[in-house]
Amino acid sequence: MWPFGKVACQACGQAAPKGEMKLSPQERGFGVCRNCLEAWEETARRCVRCQDDVKPSQQIAFFQQPRGFGHFDCGGTPISR
Numbered sequence: 398m399w400p401f402g403k404v405a406c407q408a409c410g411q412a413a414p415k416g417e418m419k420l421s422p423q424e425r426g427f428g429v430c431r432n433c434l435e436a437w438e439e440t441a442r443r444c445v446r447c448q449d450d451v452k453p454s455q456q457i458a459f460f461q462q463p464r465g466f467g468h469f470d471c472g473g474t475p476i477s478r
């Protein structure tokens with residue numbers, strides 16, 4: 398168990414307060430920290446699954462295999478912005 402109110406980032410493994418995480422509306426306790434999401438948004442914004450750009454209008458998701466961000470439509474766990 399993580400300390401109360403903290404969630405481990407799926408991308409970097411660091412535990413951060415829930416308020417600083419982007420959590421999944423679908424899976425309890427599943428989230429990524431703001432740093433990881435921002436780093437991805439500033440660099441690639443590319444889906445790890447299909448290697449296509451993720452447009453701002455599209456739902457962002459996180460994949461465990463391969464590890465990274467991508468389209469919800471490509472089968473990842475949705476992450477709220």
Ligand SMILES: [Zn+2]
Binds near residue numbers: 407411
């Ligand atoms: Zn992280």
Ligand SMILES: [Zn+2]
Binds near residue numbers: 444446447448468
């Ligand atoms: Zn994709």
